[in-house]
Amino acid sequence: MRGSHLSRTRTLAAVLTLAVSGAVALAGCGQKQQTVGSAPPPKKPDAFEQRADQIVRDWPQVSPVHGRQQALLPLVGADRPKDTGAREITVTVGHSACDVHFGARSHESKGLVVVTGWGKRKSAKGMCTENLATDKVKIQLKGPLAGRKVVDAATGKQLLKG
Structure with a gap:
């Protein structure tokens, strides 16, 4: 016992x-x-975050993205802010006329603001024209533009210098 x-x-x-x-x-x-007690797996960066990190790392030796991706739509242009202390920029997004939602997003580093357009299409049912629509979208920055270059993530081209 x-x-x-x-x-x-x-x-x-x-x-x-x-x-x-x-x-x-x-x-x-x-x-x-x-x-019990394990941490959740880390979030995998999406296509834009991966591309923005690549641009920041390789700048100014950046090539355009091949093909068209809904998460990396090229921008038609960017409006110059009134001053370098601006914390907002306006970009023109070129998107499909069939996108039900569209917008722009940014990734900021010390010397660059990488921006991209994005779009979400309607369901695959039905017909869709291949017309390009353009709309202005405002992007809020975490810090002032302050001389940083604004770069299009899809093309790798500088849109403006703050």
Whole structure:
């Protein structure tokens, strides 16, 4: 009897040690095993974030993106802000006439503001013309433009210098 009591004590001590360390695996009747205390996987950068990082790293030796991607639509242009302290820029997005939503986004670094247009199309059902629509979109910056270059993510071309 004494041996089984010692065995239960050791088992209980081992379970408590694992529980305190945060690496315990829980299992229930008929349920999958689940690990408790692990961090969620890191968010994978999307196509624009990857492209913006590449432009910042390789500037000014940047080539255009091949093909047309809904997350990296080329910009038609950018309006020069009134002063270098501006925290907002206006760009002209060229998008499909079939896009139900469109806009622009930015990625800021010390010397560059990388911008792109984006669009979301209607469902694939029905016909869609290949007409290009253009609309002005305002982008809020985290910091003042302050002499940074504004670069189109799709083409890799400088649109303006703040």
